[in-house]
Amino acid sequence: MTINTLISFLGKGKADPQTGYRTATYRFDAGFSRRVAFFGMALTEYLKPDRLVLVGTAGSMWDVFFERAGDDDAMLQLMAAVEAGEVTQDMLDLPRRELARQLGMDVDCLLIPYARDAGDQAEILRLLAGVVQPGECLSLDVTHGFRHLPMLALVAARYLSRVVGVKVEQLYYGALEMTTPEGETPVLKLGGLLKMLDWVDALATYDKDGDYGVFARLLAEDGMAKGDADLLTRAAYFERTGNPVRARETLSTVFSSVEAHRGALGGLFRETLKKRISWFRRGKRDDWELSLADAYRDRGDYLRAATFMYEAFVTRACNERSDDPTDFELRKKSYASARAQQPEVAKLEYLRNSLAHGVRPRADQEARTLDDEGRLQTMLKSLRNKLFKP
Incomplete structure (x- = not known):
């Protein structure tokens, strides 16, 4: 069974002394809106995933899900750690259990570094890869994280897709800065960015x-x-x-x-x-083949480059003799005649055969050519200039 997972990033909000985040009415579609402080909660209700993964730093608002009044020691310790920016992974067992109870689903809380440098950024991708499984369908919420985290989330979506084998369905952003005069905050779907990638x-x-x-x-x-x-x-x-x-x-x-x-x-x-x-x-058949030879040479596909260049030479020989270039026997005769006039083409034929069969030529100079990419590129360009003069 496919597991649908929501990954939601937590930031560090101070707009509201009670909730941390500013409360907003998020409009998802014509039939669904919710007024909440943390967008991820409304998105969880909207998507109804099988699992929620909350991702944040040591200073993220991990206590945003709880009433700030109370004397529970674990809660007070978590709130103090949030204030000091010293939350540890062990402390996150409390919000994990409480949210799992509230939502009736599996919840994971993942502590990540601040992504200050390439090492931190790579570590975040590694940590995310550790909490998902191949075949999962992911949605990502990038509303509340630090401003640089949405960029990393986009990279993470592609990384998890390619390396872990998950399917990233959508990226969501509650656009507080686009709140309408009527007080509704639009929910943007940024999945088009993944399509662009x-x-x-x-x-x-x-x-x-x-x-x-x-x-x-x-x-x-x-x-x-x-x-x-x-x-x-x-x-x-x-x-x-x-x-x-x-x-x-x-x-x-x-x-x-x-x-x-x-x-x-x-x-x-x-x-x-x-x-x-x-x-x-471009022109006739020999022009097409020569164009393909050039393109494959430029991208380092030397067997196809040599093959198409050879075929372009044979096709051009047929055209010059007014032979049918699609007739195999006539191609052989035209090639034999042209080879007598341009013996240099033998080098191209030998090169094509050597590349196709993985056999090195007997001549030391030609063998050295195939052992060095630069020399091979030079030989192909030289043969093209000699065999296909304007």
Whole structure:
């Protein structure tokens, strides 16, 4: 069974001498609002999670959940520690038990450092990872923490998703500074920031390995027809299996959908995506293949770079002889004829075969080339300049 967990950050509030936080009426939607001092309590009632995790520092308002009048020794000790900024993890057993009783759910209280430096910040991520399990669905409340903690919470959401395997559903913020003249404080959902990070991740993935299929799911979630979005995955498959003709056909079909897309996030990244898939518009087949060779060389995928450069040479040889570049036997004949005129292409053929089969060339100079990335880059660029003169 999926566990739904709310992680709520506690800050250090002094606006109200009794509650610590200023009481506000938080408006979630047309049918739900609550007037509370601590936003996390209203959010807990709204979401009805299975579990609540309260996160705060040694100076956070851990006593905000209790009446400040009383003579309970543990309560007085906690209140004094909050005032002094000296709360310890052991002291948090009291608010944990009391809140679990009030809310009727599992509650954890997590003491974190102040995130003053990279060490503190990394420690917070480690502590958060220790209180969640793979498969949990998380919601994060960043209303009351220190002002720098929402930035860390955003990183934490991505970290927990990638490293632990949780699903972050939403980030919530009770925007007290946006309180209306009628006295209602809007509740903002900041999950769009996570979606933006998904797009940034997709761009990084594409730049690394050239798979623009990673944009398909994001475009579909952003409103593009799923059938159109899936064409990107199909085009990427054809390209990465050495079939630029089918890749071009598929891209030419979906490109107009990418151009016309006006989704909130897709529109933000549309021009960048168009630039990355526009190779199919360049000239003839040998131009497409050479463009792909350049792109794969630049991102360090040397086998594909050598393969597409070799295929571009063969295709160009077919074009010069007016042979059909899709006919395998004619490609062989055209290549043999062109090789006789440009023997330098043999180096490209040997290089492609060496990369494909993992066998080093016999010649010491060529073997040294494959043992050094800089030399390999230089050789590929040199072969391109010699074999594809303007």
